[in-house]
Amino acid sequence: MYLTFTSPASDIQSIQIGGSTFADADNFDKQTIHVSDNWGSYNAEQFWIEGACVCYSTYRITEECNTLLQCKNYNWLLNFILEGELSIISSDKQTNLLTEGNYYSFHCSLDEKLIKIKQSTKLLTICLTNNFMDKLINKDVLASKLHNMYAPLTTIATGSYLHSRMQPILADMMDQTKPIYIRRILIEAKILEILSIQLHQSEQQKVVEAFSREDINRLEEAKQIISSNLQNPCSLMELARRTGLNDFKLKKGFKSLFGTTVFGYVTNLRMESAYHQLQNGRNVGEVAEMVGYKNAHHFTVAFKRKFGFLPSQVK
Template sequence: MEFQLSSAQSDGEVFLLDYPDDFITDKHFTERDSTFGHYANLQLKELWFDGVALFLGDFKPDTPHTMNLSSDNFFWVMSFVLDGSLTFYPDPDSEGRTLKKGVYQTFYCATTNVNMRIEEYAKIFTICLTYNFVKKILPEHLAIEDQPYTLLSTDLGDNRTKTIIQDMLRGDRPAHIRRMAIEARILDLLSMQMERMEKIHANEEILKNKDIGRLNEAKYIVEQNLRNPYSLVELARKTGLNDFKLKKGFKKLFGYTVFGYLTEIRMNKAYLLLQEGKTVSQVAEAVGYKNSQHFTVAFKKKFKVLPSKMKPD
């Protein structure tokens, strides 16, 4: 098993990352650190064991840099942007998706051939699971072997996700305990993903495919307009949905009302900004609250703590 890593700035040079089949190891896990000076100044930490590989990549390019990652193997991928940002192209003809700090993306692919564009800096934590690992625990109706590439979700990471990622990155435990902890956290992430997917699967018979596409568009618009959100009437008009389908369909598909989802992602973003050391007034403005007191009330209701009491990481 191998990954091929190449750079648009390296005149076709390819670097190979080799692994045993299915990431099988005779130890609790195997670790490796690699440095690629010609590959966006990439520092890569790897850890793998039976069916699982973890990658912590730290990109510090001198200039904007495009890289290609390819493999002939199936992988279920969970990736979390810990810092900075990158633009992700799942195939050469696709429209790029810019992922920023706090974004959690899950997809699976029969083979891997993705481009990544890093403008300044990016720190990415990625979990790759092999087919033999996921087929034992995923539902039969998810025909993973039939799809060349399927994006399952791109969500703002909530506090539970952040805690799970931090726990997986801990290296201060004995090897056997560390492996058990990593496996348990992977199952936590998969169960969270399955809950989201099952909600969508259960509602596919209720909502027409065209409506699902429009509701996903509505969700994306809400995410991109935290400071100046659309009204329900404006959002319905922009997505081609009537008011009833927007309100009822959004709740069925995503588990939130439109306003409830707006509040949820505002609060999650606010939590991250406060941990970065931003002031309460700065954060309130950044997530769309004109009145800091209103923001404080909403934040305390969500997290049971005043935003002024939050301390940077």
């Protein structure tokens, strides 16, 4: 995969994302890239494993910069916009605006895509080869997802990663404190976890289409309200009143859009928060109260049901 930088006042510069030959199953390769010119600068850290590349990119822009993206080996791009925004324009003139706090996963043909960057932007991109995907999923299933394997750009999944299962996964992937051999295992595991989440969400999309854009916005609002009030979560009736949804749409829509019930989502958030607090050395009683359990025993039962071991065993 190649990026070619162009700007009216600058020279053309081209860089390669991922190796022309991939790291084998026993290796984990890393490369740092720096490009600068009148338009600003581009810095990236790449991590290669067999059939996959994780690229953490930072654009610092002083004037609009255009980048040509050419996919030769990597055809699956999972993009997470950490800061700013950019636009991708494919050869059929389809324009996709990628904005902060959201993820966009595409299948790309060999055609060039124009990326327009007008402001400073940070993103994490997971690049996967067709061979990597073929090892995981039957080709017929993939073909049914894509409809047209040769389309310049096909959207596989999109949405907000904030306050979702993907947000701590991204934090783990960008954590540089672990030894390199552990990081290699972690990155490959997290790629598979993100793929499973996004493919599940694409399965739910047909159901979601039955709801209006206004309903979906209100369901997203419900999710934000829940994540902001873990100690004292709203009742279903209160959540419906605050979002303007009736009880049926709230329960059915939440399950369809997010793949879990309102109660299940509250429990998952509580348990994930509790796990991290326990890792940081807090005691069980303190953590139970922090995540909204008045009774430490009830918290212990819920925690063991979720993770399969007692909270006191986390350390």
